[in-house]
Amino acid sequence: MLQERIADLSKCVEPDRVRREVYTEPQIFELEMQRIHERVWIYCGHESQVAKPGDYYTVQVGRQPMLMVRGPDGSVSILYNRCPHRGNMMCGDRHGNAGEFFRCSYHAWTFHHDGRLRSIPMMESGYSGTRWGPDNPDCSMKRAARVESYRGFVFASLARDGPSLTEFLGASRVAFDDMCDRAPGGEVEIVPNCFRVIQHSNWKIFLENQLDALHPSVVHQSTGRAARDVEKAIEKKTGRAPLSYHMLSAFATVTIDKWDVFQTFNHPHGHCILGGYMGLRPKDPDTLAYEKIMQKAYGKQRAEQILGVNIHHVLIYPGLSVQSPLQQLRAVRPLGVDRTLTEIWHFRLKGAPEAIYRRSLAYYNLVNSPATLINADDLENFWKCHQGLSSDGGDWVTFGRHYGRDIEKDGMVETAPNCGTSEAPMRNQMKAWVQYMRG
Amino acid sequence: MKTQHEVEQFLYRQAELLDSKRWQDWIDLFARDGVYWMPADPAQKHWDGVPSIFAEDRNLMTVRMGRVLHPDAWSQRPLWGTNHVVSNVVIQKTSRNGDLEVRSRFHMMELRRDDVRHFAGSYSHHLVKTKKGYRIKLQRVDMTNAQAAYDYVLQVWV
Numbered sequence: 387m388l389q390e391r392i393a394d395l396s397k398c399v400e401p402d403r404v405r406r407e408v409y410t411e412p413q414i415f416e417l418e419m420q421r422i423h424e425r426v427w428i429y430c431g432h433e434s435q436v437a438k439p440g441d442y443y444t445v446q447v448g449r450q451p452m453l454m455v456r457g458p459d460g461s462v463s464i465l466y467n468r469c470p471h472r473g474n475m476m477c478g479d480r481h482g483n484a485g486e487f488f489r490c491s492y493h494a495w496t497f498h499h500d501g502r503l504r505s506i507p508m509m510e511s512g513y514s515g516t517r518w519g520p521d522n523p524d525c526s527m528k529r530a531a532r533v534e535s536y537r538g539f540v541f542a543s544l545a546r547d548g549p550s551l552t553e554f555l556g557a558s559r560v561a562f563d564d565m566c567d568r569a570p571g572g573e574v575e576i577v578p579n580c581f582r583v584i585q586h587s588n589w590k591i592f593l594e595n596q597l598d599a600l601h602p603s604v605v606h607q608s609t610g611r612a613a614r615d616v617e618k619a620i621e622k623k624t625g626r627a628p629l630s631y632h633m634l635s636a637f638a639t640v641t642i643d644k645w646d647v648f649q650t651f652n653h654p655h656g657h658c659i660l661g662g663y664m665g666l667r668p669k670d671p672d673t674l675a676y677e678k679i680m681q682k683a684y685g686k687q688r689a690e691q692i693l694g695v696n697i698h699h700v701l702i703y704p705g706l707s708v709q710s711p712l713q714q715l716r717a718v719r720p721l722g723v724d725r726t727l728t729e730i731w732h733f734r735l736k737g738a739p740e741a742i743y744r745r746s747l748a749y750y751n752l753v754n755s756p757a758t759l760i761n762a763d764d765l766e767n768f769w770k771c772h773q774g775l776s777s778d779g780g781d782w783v784t785f786g787r788h789y790g791r792d793i794e795k796d797g798m799v800e801t802a803p804n805c806g807t808s809e810a811p812m813r814n815q816m817k818a819w820v821q822y823m824r825g
Numbered sequence: 826m827k828t829q830h831e832v833e834q835f836l837y838r839q840a841e842l843l844d845s846k847r848w849q850d851w852i853d854l855f856a857r858d859g860v861y862w863m864p865a866d867p868a869q870k871h872w873d874g875v876p877s878i879f880a881e882d883r884n885l886m887t888v889r890m891g892r893v894l895h896p897d898a899w900s901q902r903p904l905w906g907t908n909h910v911v912s913n914v915v916i917q918k919t920s921r922n923g924d925l926e927v928r929s930r931f932h933m934m935e936l937r938r939d940d941v942r943h944f945a946g947s948y949s950h951h952l953v954k955t956k957k958g959y960r961i962k963l964q965r966v967d968m969t970n971a972q973a974a975y976d977y978v979l980q981v982w983v
Binding site: 577579581582583584585586604605607608609611612613615616619620631634727732740743744747750751752755756757758759761762763765766767 | 863874878879890896
C-alpha cells in the first residue's frame, strides 16, 4: 500500500531531490489528477479553433473528457462530453460542428451549446410528474466550474475556487503577450492541424526536460551536427542558408559549455521561462520587411520593444509549453502514470507576411511533427528515464545542479550569472507540486 | 507493359533501399529538385506552406541521413528495422516527355525493441525519365494512420 510506504507525500520531495515513486506510482498519479490537473487552470484551446457557432473540439482536462464549443452568441463553453441521461459520450469525433444543438446519439436528448437541456423526445408523456425535465439542472450537460481566456487562449478549471486565470498565470502571461504582440494585428489564429505524439513516460519528465538547458547539446548533437554540415554546404553554394537550418544547427553550435550563459526565470505555481538562444532576428529581407510592418502598426519604439523580447520557452505548469517567438505550443495530457500525450499546435500572426509564417512552420514541421528530427531523441530518453525509475536501483531523482546558487528576488528564482544550466526549473516545478499535493 | 515493369522495379528497389538502410542510394533516387512529402491532412493539395509530417528536399533528406548515422543518435541505438511491401502499381498518367504519375499501395512493418508497428497507405510518385533511369520529382505518401496519435515517432522515411 502507498500509505505504508509513503505516509507523507511531502516527504517525497526535498529541495534538491525527489522520490522515484512520484513518477511511477499509479496512486500518486491519481492524486495528481485530483489535486493538480482537475483543479488548476488547464489550457483547452484557442478561440479560433471553434470559429463558428456549433464548432467544437474535444479536450482532456485531467482525466475528464471535455468539449470546447462556440455558442450562437459568440461565447465559448467548456462542457463535460457526456449526456446527463445515461452517460453516453456526446461527441465521438475529435472535432466538428454540432449544428444548432447537441443531439445525443443514444436517445436523442438535445442540448444548447452552453449545455442547457433543449428537448427530450416525448417529454410530456414520458416525464410529466417526474423530477426530470428542463428545470432540473441534472438534466443539462455539466459545465466546467470556471472558464477564462487570455488573449484568445482558453483555460478551464474544474474547481469552483482558486486564483483567477491572470493571477494563476502571473509572469508566464508573457508567453501569450509575446506571441500575440508579434502580430501586427495583435492577434494570432490557429493553423488547423494538431500533431499528436504519445510518450511512454510520466508527464513530469516531459515538463522537466523543457527547460533543461544542459540536455540539447548532449541529446540533439546528432541532428545539430548533420544540420550544420548541410547549412555550411548551402552557404558555400548560395551565400545564405534558410533559417530553418540554423534552428537545427543551433543545437550543436551552442556547445555544452555555452549553455550556462542563458538564464531561466522560475515563478510561483511552477511556471518557468527560458531565455532565447537561437538568435531569431536575422537581417534578411523577409525579416526587415516584417519589422517595417511592425513599426507601422506599433510605432518604432513599441515595435522594437516587442521584437527585442528574447524567450525560448515558457512553461506553464502543469500542462503547457509555449514557444512564443515561433508561435507554437505543446499541451501535455497525462493519459496514465507512464503514458503522456502531447498535442502540438502552430499559430499564424495576423497581419504578418507569409514568409514569417513559413519560417515558423519549418520549425513546426522539423521539430514538432511526428517525424521530428529533434524530439525523437528526447522521447528515447524519456522512455529510458521511466524505465530506470521503475527499478529498485535507487530511490531518488536528483536536481542538484547549481543548487544553492540561484538568486531569489521579487518572489521568483532566477539562475545566477553563468549558471543557466541550473536545475532550478525542476526544483521550482517540484515546489509547486508539493504545494498542490498537500491539498 | 515495358513501362509498367520498369516502374514496378523502380518502386521495389526504392523499398529495398529503405529496408536495407542504404540512405544515400535512396536519396539518389530523387531528382535534384525532388521532394518527399507526407501531408498532415489528406485534403492537402500541395506540399509547400502547409503543416506536413515530412516535407523534405534533398538537403533536408541529407540532414535526416546525417542524424541517423551519427553515433549519438540515441533513438537509433535500439534494435530497429522495417519491412516494406509495395503493390497495386497503376500508371495514372504518361506525359509526352516520358514523365509518369504512378500510384501504388504500401504496407510497412516496423520493429523497435520488442514492439511491432504497422503503417499502410498509398504512394503517389511523379517520376521523370533521365539517362540514368527514373528519378522522383515528388513522392507523396498518404499514410492511412497519419492522422491518428503517434505512439512514438517516425525515424526515417516511410
